[in-house]
Amino acid sequence: DAKTTQPPSMDCAEGRAANLPCNHSTISGNEYVYWYRQIHSQGPQYIIHGLKNNETNEMASLIITEDRKSSTLILPHATLRDTAVYYCIVRVLLIDSSNTGKLIFGQGTTLQVKP
Amino acid sequence: DAGVTQSPTHLIKTRGQQVTLRCSPISGHKSVSWYQQVLGQGPQFIFQYYEKEERGRGNFPDRFSARQFPNYSSELNVNALLLGDSALYLCASSPDRGEGQPQHFGDGTRLSIL
Numbered sequence: 219d220a221k222t223t224q225p226p227s228m229d230c231a232e233g234r235a236a237n238l239p240c241n242h243s244t245i246s247g248n249e250y251v252y253w254y255r256q257i258h259s260q261g262p263q264y265i266i267h268g269l270k271n272n273e274t275n276e277m278a279s280l281i282i283t284e285d286r287k288s289s290t291l292i293l294p295h296a297t298l299r300d301t302a303v304y305y306c307i308v309r310v311l312l313i314d315s316s317n318t319g320k321l322i323f324g325q326g327t328t329l330q331v332k333p
Numbered sequence: 334d335a336g337v338t339q340s341p342t343h344l345i346k347t348r349g350q351q352v353t354l355r356c357s358p359i360s361g362h363k364s365v366s367w368y369q370q371v372l373g374q375g376p377q378f379i380f381q382y383y384e385k386e387e388r389g390r391g392n393f394p395d396r397f398s399a400r401q402f403p404n405y406s407s408e409l410n411v412n413a414l415l416l417g418d419s420a421l422y423l424c425a426s427s428p429d430r431g432e433g434q435p436q437h438f439g440d441g442t443r444l445s446i447l
Contacts, residue, residue: 254438260440264437264438319427320381320389321368323368325374
């Protein structure tokens with residue numbers, strides 16, 4: 219499984235966009251990029267995932283570089299409730315008898331949204 | 334729709350005891366995975382079950398075991414508890430083992446060993 223590198227912490231002003239970077243330079247062609255977040259005392263919450271195209275949903279946007287070696291999670295208008303640890307994870311595309319599709323979590327980025 | 338539910342939410346045990354943690358996946362999800370999260374670290378993979386069979390195991394001792402029932406719910410058992418087993422135990426479910434399906438987590442069982 220590819221490893222990811224994220225900054226340990228970031229601050230963002232409330233109402234501004236939060237841009238969380240992730241480096242995954244060893245990603246394979248059969249691996250997706252997933253983002254989860256974990257608010258204190260809760261389980262990780264799925265945010266978004268993508269393979270090679272940019273993706274957007276009601277929570278966030280995911281920008282993946284053309285070479286797929288890095289990505290950025292964008293929270294367009296951060297609120298205080300977005301304060302959490304954000305995890306960037308790479309995971310195999312197709313889960314079959316040869317793999318479990320397990321998620322390998324790193325230390326993540328602690329995002330602090332400030333008033 | 335109900336999310337992944339885990340019980341109990343909190344548990345206190347002493348060293349040497351045994352514990353059973355329970356997980357109910359999202360309706361229609363056939364795959365259940367278990368993770369251990371110690372304070373200050375990201376979750377670590379313990380087991381994955383799919384269609385009632387173990388499909389993967391992380392680097393955990395044999396004191397850890399699990400099973401999945403016909404209704405796809407799951408139990409995690411830990412024997413001979415150690416102080417180091419104190420952690421948040423998370424269960425995650427996904428629809429199947431197909432392409433790109435994300436795992437969805439419950440809020441976990443916080444286990445404290447005295």
